[in-house]
Amino acid sequence: MSDFPSRAHTSLKNAQMRRNVRKAVTTIRTKTGRVIAERADWQQLRDAGSAIKTEALGSLDTLLIQLEERIQAAGGVVHWARDAAEARQIIVGLVQATDSPTVIKIKSMTTDEIELNPALEAAGIRPIETDLADMIVQLANEKPSHLLVPAIHKNRAEIRSLFQAEMSRPELTDNPRDLTDAARTYLRDHFTHTRVAISGANFAVAETGAVGVVESEGNGRMCLTLPDTLISIMGIEKVLPRWQDLEVFLQLLPRAATGERMNPYNSIWTGVTPGDGPTAFHLVLLDNGRTRILADQIARQTLHCIRCSRCLNVCPVYERAGGHAYDSMYQGPIGAVLTPQLRGLAEAGSPAFASSLCGACHEACPVQIDIPRILVHLRGAAVEASRATLGGKLSAETLAMASAARIFGNAAMFGFTQDAAGLLGAMVQQDGLLPRLPGLGAWSLSRELPAPARQSFRAWWKQRKPQA
Amino acid sequence: MNAREEILARIRASSGPPSPAPARDYQHADALSPGETLSKFAGRITDYGVLVTEVANETAVADAVREICAARGIGHLVTSPDCPGPWQPQDVMITTDRGLSIEALAAIPAALTGAACAIAETGTVILDGGFAQGRRAISLLADFHLCVVFAAQIVECVPAAIAQMAPAARAGRPFTFISGPSATADIEFDRVQGVHGPRQLDVIIVRTGAASAPRS
Ligand code: SF4
Numbered sequence: 001m002s003d004f005p006s007r008a009h010t011s012l013k014n015a016q017m018r019r020n021v022r023k024a025v026t027t028i029r030t031k032t033g034r035v036i037a038e039r040a041d042w043q044q045l046r047d048a049g050s051a052i053k054t055e056a057l058g059s060l061d062t063l064l065i066q067l068e069e070r071i072q073a074a075g076g077v078v079h080w081a082r083d084a085a086e087a088r089q090i091i092v093g094l095v096q097a098t099d100s101p102t103v104i105k106i107k108s109m110t111t112d113e114i115e116l117n118p119a120l121e122a123a124g125i126r127p128i129e130t131d132l133a134d135m136i137v138q139l140a141n142e143k144p145s146h147l148l149v150p151a152i153h154k155n156r157a158e159i160r161s162l163f164q165a166e167m168s169r170p171e172l173t174d175n176p177r178d179l180t181d182a183a184r185t186y187l188r189d190h191f192t193h194t195r196v197a198i199s200g201a202n203f204a205v206a207e208t209g210a211v212g213v214v215e216s217e218g219n220g221r222m223c224l225t226l227p228d229t230l231i232s233i234m235g236i237e238k239v240l241p242r243w244q245d246l247e248v249f250l251q252l253l254p255r256a257a258t259g260e261r262m263n264p265y266n267s268i269w270t271g272v273t274p275g276d277g278p279t280a281f282h283l284v285l286l287d288n289g290r291t292r293i294l295a296d297q298i299a300r301q302t303l304h305c306i307r308c309s310r311c312l313n314v315c316p317v318y319e320r321a322g323g324h325a326y327d328s329m330y331q332g333p334i335g336a337v338l339t340p341q342l343r344g345l346a347e348a349g350s351p352a353f354a355s356s357l358c359g360a361c362h363e364a365c366p367v368q369i370d371i372p373r374i375l376v377h378l379r380g381a382a383v384e385a386s387r388a389t390l391g392g393k394l395s396a397e398t399l400a401m402a403s404a405a406r407i408f409g410n411a412a413m414f415g416f417t418q419d420a421a422g423l424l425g426a427m428v429q430q431d432g433l434l435p436r437l438p439g440l441g442a443w444s445l446s447r448e449l450p451a452p453a454r455q456s457f458r459a460w461w462k463q464r465k466p467q468a
Numbered sequence: 469m470n471a472r473e474e475i476l477a478r479i480r481a482s483s484g485p486p487s488p489a490p491a492r493d494y495q496h497a498d499a500l501s502p503g504e505t506l507s508k509f510a511g512r513i514t515d516y517g518v519l520v521t522e523v524a525n526e527t528a529v530a531d532a533v534r535e536i537c538a539a540r541g542i543g544h545l546v547t548s549p550d551c552p553g554p555w556q557p558q559d560v561m562i563t564t565d566r567g568l569s570i571e572a573l574a575a576i577p578a579a580l581t582g583a584a585c586a587i588a589e590t591g592t593v594i595l596d597g598g599f600a601q602g603r604r605a606i607s608l609l610a611d612f613h614l615c616v617v618f619a620a621q622i623v624e625c626v627p628a629a630i631a632q633m634a635p636a637a638r639a640g641r642p643f644t645f646i647s648g649p650s651a652t653a654d655i656e657f658d659r660v661q662g663v664h665g666p667r668q669l670d671v672i673i674v675r676t677g678a679a680s681a682p683r684s
Contacts (some may be wrong), residue, residue: 054487184663225608291475
């Protein structure tokens with residue numbers, strides 16, 4: 001079966017991957033913690049960040065129309081895509097019109113979301129990922145395991161073997177400097193010769209028509225500047241009302257994401273500029289389930305997310321299960337709420353149970369998304385749905401919680417006590433004592449799960465171990 | 469209904485009441501003196517591994533450029549067509565970008581540009597394609613980027629810079645915010661400098677004068 005518990009089970013057996021992930025998230029947490037502590041006005045920035053997102057979602061139609069007008073006035077073209085298939089069709093068509101056999105890509109989770117690369121390949125177009133981590137994942141024929149560091153599951157030795165084989169460079173060492181240089185050499189020709197680029201976007205500004213990409217390596221600048229045609233795809237929720245709003249997000253994002261005061265490069269452009277950069281610019285505005293999320297008054301704050309990945313880095317479940325367990329380009333706590341909403345609870349509901357509701361994500365989020373509250377809300381909906389279809393059978397979400405228990409089984413005496421309360425709650429729920437989950441208030445159970453209960457939980461788990 | 473109309477209709481059917489403009493209780497205005505701002509900027513970019521050279525006025529820029537070129541073994545610079553004469557040393561080969569091909573640009577090891585603005589708090593220089601900056605590719609393909617910043621262009625905080633850039637934003641100018649050389653942390657979150665953009669950024673701070681001042 002392919003749901004969160006079975007995937008997490010696989011990940012848990014991969015000790016190397018767990019070490020890699022733990023090492024990386026520990027480093028990121030230290031760095032982000034340090035630069036966030038530097039800003040005395042961090043809380044005020046978070047307040048403003050979430051207020052601006054609330055405001056933007058409240059007048060999304062007006063803002064998108066304004067953005068479209070501004071971009072068109074600056075020589076760009078705006079396209080609208082209701083779903084992934086429509087977005088793929090638009091982008092593949094635009095690339096075909098240029099006759100370019102290849103496209104260079106700058107990291108875009110949105111292009112992963114719409115599964116663009118297989119569609120390009122099917123049309124005979126070769127997509128080349130240019131972000132170092134995406135390139136690693138693409139060469140290894142794997143899936144990203146972290147929003148921001150997609151190859152977080154691989155260590156230097158593994159990357160070295162991959163590059164040695166894929167680039168025919170047997171002399172490479174496992175020094176990150178050497179590996180990075182190898183990537184620079186490998187991609188340089190693609191940057192200077194490829195005539196079409198595809199990018200995501202971190203934000204757009206309705207007031208001026210600006211679109212922005214935040215990055216570190218310079219591959220973004222290459223893609224955004226050197227080709228003749230630039231195609232950017234952006235979820236409709238990324239639009240900000242005014243230029244001034246950048247002053248908030250350009251402070252929140254780098255500090256929360258990579259732990260830098262500012263990431264090395266931000267590119268911000270408006271349509272096309274004669275004599276500087278691409279001569280054709282297309283922006284594809286993607287819905288693909290976002291308006292459905294918008295319609296849910298509790299879940300709509302999911303759309304505030306600026307994809308900083310801080311919630312992943314502080315999440316005990318992510319740290320243990322790894323990103324692949326979420327089977328999505330959106331992993332960790334935000335993935336657990338976003339993926340089921342984008343794909344539908346029936347198809348992808350199990351990640352919504354892959355959390356212990358410990359609250360670390362809410363506390364860490366630079367735009368204060370109350371992920372635990374949304375999870376509880378979605379679980380309620382998923383339980384309703386599965387009860388309707390599976391009757392008394394053991395359902396995926398129960399197994400997911402059981403899997404979460406295995407993850408925490410390694411932490412001494414349930415170090416995460418609130419998680420234990422969450423698990424207890426889940427069992428109660430499985431027993432049908434709580435037909436609906438009323439909200440976080442219900443989780444204020446005992447802060448410590450008594451030892452006997454833990455024993456009996458394990459016994460219970462053994463009996464019900466699913467067929468792998 | 470076409471996609472545009474349908475998405476807009478879905479949004480209209482789901483939107484809540486419009487919310488008020490957000491409160492902005494974070495720091496907006498610069499609090500430091502010009503001297504403090506300058507030294508904060510110099511400190512922050514030094515943190516990124518940037519070599520900082522301070523000169524008293526614009527006439528000393530060419531000498532500073534020459535010294536950096538000598539130290540880094542740079543024999544060839546590319547500049548924008550409006551690069552001021554006093555920035556250009558006599559004994560370094562200089563090519564002016566008048567629509568050079570990408571290949572020609574990529575073959576030149578270093579670029580010399582000005583900046584539109586700089587942020588002390590984050591150690592950022594902002595290019596907007598304005599005076600002495602040229603097009604974006606100039607400072608991208610070179611291995612070394614030498615950037616001339618006037619002390620008067622440095623603001624303390626991000627909001628001050630965004631406010632200062634607003635007219636250029638309304639004019640649709642393309643911006644590049646640069647905070648140190650290109651870098652990656654994609655391998656075990658170990659920071660490596662110099663990926664696809666310049667491997668090295670050197671900043672020359674001019675203590676007096678302004679980027680737009682008439683020059684001799
Ligand atoms: S939910 Fe918050 S913490 Fe998580 S990625 Fe989005 S903005 Fe960052």
